[in-house]
Amino acid sequence: MKQKRATSQDVANLAGVSRTTVSLVLNRVEGANIPAETRQKVYAAAKALNYVPNATAQALATQRSNAIGLIMTRSPHHISSDAFLPQILGGLLEVIKKERFRLLIELVEEEHQEQVYSNLARAKHIDAMILLTPRLNDKGIERLEAVGVPTVLMGKTNASTLYTVDVDNFSAAKKATNRLLSLGHRKIACISNAPPSYGASLDRVLGYKNALLDAGITPDDALIRYADFDPQSGYEAMHSLLASRQEFSAVFVASDNVAMGAKSAIRETGLYIPDDISLIGFDDIPWASYSDPPLTTVHLPARDLASKACLLLLDLLKGKQVKNKNLTLETKLMIRQSCKAI
Structure with missing residues (x-):
């Protein structure tokens, strides 16, 4: 019974x-x-x-739902192939569990973003939200600011007054490109992590260009491709570069997830890393140190980013005064075996 x-x-x-x-x-x-x-x-x-x-x-x-919303501005396809996301979820859940909150996950595609944020908040499904990788032109953020729901951005947008937690993508990309320059490379290609509608993508490409300019090299737009978060887009971008007949000895791929596809495209054409092409990534996702060869990459503290964003959000919910509206975490270059001197 x-x-x-x-x-x-x-x-x-x-x-x-x-x-x-x-x-x-x-x-x-x-x-x-x-x-x-x-x-x-x-x-x-x-x-x-x-x-x-x-x-x-x-x-x-x-008068609270005891739920925090994680809003992701990507399609389900991108989410399912993202090796970076489990680290973000781990950092959030570590904090949320201690505070006895629940995590509500919502995927928002571009055509619906303007209404979804404010609808979620007004319906009281969540008490506060973390917006992951917002788009630069995200009009829904203006509505969020007007509604007054506690919100933290993991990333940056144009002219937003909301709190942010991020890394310095420009400096990190410049650091990665400088590593290739220090090894003697002068013809360096770039594959971004995402379309240019995302702030991190633009900053990483700008960091790459700035490193070249500092070295007296004029950036060549013919050596730049914009990927779309997943390995398939990296595969296609790398094939496009190789088919272009443009000369390059190294490539900065601004996402390890995208680099998975790029590496596959290089192998398919009978070339080897790093003997024929040096390759450097960004994120330092778990597989990076176990790939063949182990990938030189920029370590992005994903779990720490998520936990700090969550702690900041909880402080805002409790009415605490937070002086630093824009928290920037450090990155680190992880030197492995995917790059060689020429």
Whole structure:
């Protein structure tokens, strides 16, 4: 026979208090003047009865959903092939679990982005949101600013007043390109991580160009391709470069995920890394050090980015004053065996 699920009234009867008191204690309602002894009685009764508060009832009592939204501005296809995303989720869940929040994930494609953000917030499905890799022209962000929902961007957009957590993509890309220059390469191609509608993509390409200019080399747009997050786009971009007959001895690929496809295209044409083409990536996803050859890449602290974005968001939810609106984390160049001196 199925055991009856305990109710808040059962907890109240066992603890010898009212249902209102049970609700105030278990929902941790701020400002409720309840003695510590009474609180302990309620906690003990709930534990004895294996009582789990109803999520809807909790939301009514606290006026909060106890959920944070992770909004991703990409298609389901891109998400499924993204080796970077599990690190982001790991960093978020590590913090959210401790704070007893839930994580709601929403995918937003470009044609719907303007309405989705504000609809999610107004419907009270979430208390706050983290926006992952926002687009530069994301008009929905203006609506978010107007609605006033606590929001942190993992990335940057044009003229936004929202809080951000990111890395210095320009400097990191410049560092990677300088590594190739230090090995004697002068003809260096570039494959971006994403279309130029994403800020990180533009910054990484600009960092690559700036390193060349500093070395007295005029960047050649014929050696630049824009990928679309996934290995397939890297594969196609690399084939395009090789078919162009443009001369280059090295390539900076601004995403390890994209670099997977680029490496495959290089092998298909009978060329070898690094003997024929040196290759350097960006992100340092888990497979990078185990690839053949191990990939030289820029280490991006993905898990730390996510956890710091989440902690910042929780501070905003609690009404804390956060002085630094734009937090920038350090990157590190991981030197392995995919590049050689010429």
